Amino acid sequence: GEDVEQSLFLSVREGDSSVINCTYTDSSSTYLYWYKQEPGAGLQLLTYIFSNMDMKQDQRLTVLLNKKDKHLSLRIADTQTGDSAIYFCAESIPLDSNYQLIWGAGTKLIIKP
Amino acid sequence: NAGVTQTPKFRVLKTGQSMTLLCAQDMNHEYMYWYRQDPGMGLRLIHYSVGEGTTAKGEVPDGYNVSRLKKQNFLLGLESAAPSQTSVYFCASSYQAGLAGVTDTQYFGPGTRLTVL
Numbered sequence: 001g002e003d004v005e006q007s008l009f010l011s012v013r014e015g016d017s018s019v020i021n022c023t024y025t026d027s028s029s030t031y032l033y034w035y036k037q038e039p040g041a042g043l044q045l046l047t048y049i050f051s052n053m054d055m056k057q058d059q060r061l062t063v064l065l066n067k068k069d070k071h072l073s074l075r076i077a078d079t080q081t082g083d084s085a086i087y088f089c090a091e092s093i094p095l096d097s098n099y100q101l102i103w104g105a106g107t108k109l110i111i112k113p
Numbered sequence: 114n115a116g117v118t119q120t121p122k123f124r125v126l127k128t129g130q131s132m133t134l135l136c137a138q139d140m141n142h143e144y145m146y147w148y149r150q151d152p153g154m155g156l157r158l159i160h161y162s163v164g165e166g167t168t169a170k171g172e173v174p175d176g177y178n179v180s181r182l183k184k185q186n187f188l189l190g191l192e193s194a195a196p197s198q199t200s201v202y203f204c205a206s207s208y209q210a211g212l213a214g215v216t217d218t219q220y221f222g223p224g225t226r227l228t229v230l
Contacts, residue, residue: 004155033218042117042203042221043156088155098144098163101219103155 006089006104013112018076020107022089025070029091030099032065034074037086037106046074046087076109084111115139119204119222126194126229134189134225136204144207145187146171146219147179149200156203162187194229201226 003025012018024032029051035043049056049063049072056063062075076083089104117138126132136145143164148156158171160179168179176198178190187206191198205219 008153035221040223042223043205043219044221045218048218090155100158101156103157105153105155 004089004091004102004104006087006107008105009108009110011110011112012079014079014081016079018074018079018083018109020074020076020087020089020109022072022074022104023070024072024089024091024102026091026093026102027067027070029093031092032063032072033088033090033092033101034061034063035088035090037088039085043088079109079111081111081113084109117204117206117220117222119202119225121225122223123226124228126191126227128195128229130194131190131192132194132227133191134202134204134227136187136189136206136222137185138187138204138206138220139185140206140220141184142206142208142220143184145181146205146207147177147187147189148203148205149173149198150203150224151200159189159202194227196229199227199229 006022031048033048034046036046037043049065060077064073086106086108088106090101092099120135146161147159150156157173159177160171162168162181165184180188202225204222207219
């Protein structure tokens with residue numbers, strides 16, 4: 001079935017770039033998403049990319065999509081302590097006449113001083 | 114705009130007890146969802162609704178029931194709680210018109226932490 005995989009943890013130093021990776025299996029995905037979950041809170045949409053794009057940049061965030069390898073990454077430049085959170089990758093795939101989100105398990109980003 | 118709200122925030126149940134989780138959204142979204150989040154796993158869809166009066170099963174529907182009597186509310190019921198239902202439950206909503214070029218961004222509530230003893 002459909003699957004989205006992410007590493008469970010990533011540790012980076014404050015000020016460095018963080019790169020969170022995600023692989024997916026369903027080639028019919030339309031949109032791919034990155035959501036952020038801060039401790040004790042719900043998920044918030046961070047950014048998304050349409051499946052026919054290779055890259056999207058939004059301030060400190062850069063999303064890269066390699067559709068051939070089914071690989072999505074999120075780069076956070078100049079990582080700050082406020083970026084500490086769990087980052088979820090999700091792909092949107094057709095389901096009957098609707099769409100369904102398939103979620104990764106989340107990558108916990110740990111910031112070292 | 115409150116967005117998506119959930120009540121209660123926390124709850125402890127004994128095995129066999131029942132309860133209802135309430136989700137409300139004020140964005141006039143057609144689609145609403147209930148997920149559960151367990152450690153080391155992605156969100157798993159329990160049930161969803163594509164509009165008032167409709168519900169459909171998701172990936173893990175067993176042991177749960179839902180109702181969408183009003184467009185803005187989506188209720189999740191546990192008739193006889195089991196320890197395996199200990200989890201964090203998230204409600205979400207979206208426009209999700211299902212049309213090409215329209216994103217199906219989901220907006221999440223803050224979650225309900227449920228413990229079943």
